[in-house]
Amino acid sequence: MFERFSHEARTVVVLAQEEARTTREPNIGTHHLLIGLAGPGDDTASRALRAVGLDAATVRRHHTMSAGRALDGSALAGLGIDLETVRRAAEERFGAGALDAPPGRRRLQGHIPLSFGAKQSLELALRSAVALQSSEISTGHLLLGIIDEGRDRGAGLLRDCGIDLTSLRAGVVALLTPRAA
Template structure:
């Protein structure tokens, strides 16, 4: 599958691994893929992101990702499901952080145990890579570009897709932006 990735798409995958390494994470996540996409310039995904989530709104997007990480990656739907069971996720996070420090549930602690030094990809990140192939095939594209990675992120669900949608970056809006860029 990776032989079908364009140079920009490969750069995103490499950039995601670098983001994970800088954060001291043992796995590359969907969040790292998004952060690597946000680093790109002059690619279809970069153009779509610039149009849909201009640079001045990006700190808000990154903050939403950090807040979700602080909640152990729980989405609003997860929090609502727990609330329906009478469990207050905010209270749990506060109690854990009171005992173990801010960000204790983030799962990105550098002292989290043995690590080979090279992050692997989480199941969710691998799903994004697989879905990018499906997106490319559905669009009848011969290669997988960074735009396919962005489209896959929007349709995979979870906190990254939620944060993107909150900032106006949905599958439909990215599809329109990418299609408009290629036809215009």
């Protein structure tokens, strides 16, 4: 299936793997794919997600908070600790996202497998590409796969961010559908 992926879609999968590696998660989930899709590019998914106010940092922040790994800045401030100062110092010393990674797990090396939900999303992306008569699977199709799968963390994060999945889906399909001349 990966041979049908556009260059941008392949890049998203690589970014998702790096995100899983950085957060020390054993599988690439739909939330990792969503973070990759929400990057700064000019592809279909990035444009659609920016149109609804999402970027990778926002999705990452919502995932961290929903996973229960967020540090409570106001509680720390009550103790005289500035969370942003601590975060900057930790990231300077240990790398980006140092405070976001679960403790006790080593950084994963090598291949990281896809979660069941991510596999389902990729299958649905392929189906979307076929249904829209596309010769390749683009980032827009990957986003449709996450939306259509609907139960995994990626779709949950979209809902947590206040995104109406039906409207987002319609917007992505409109971007992917060639205009009649």
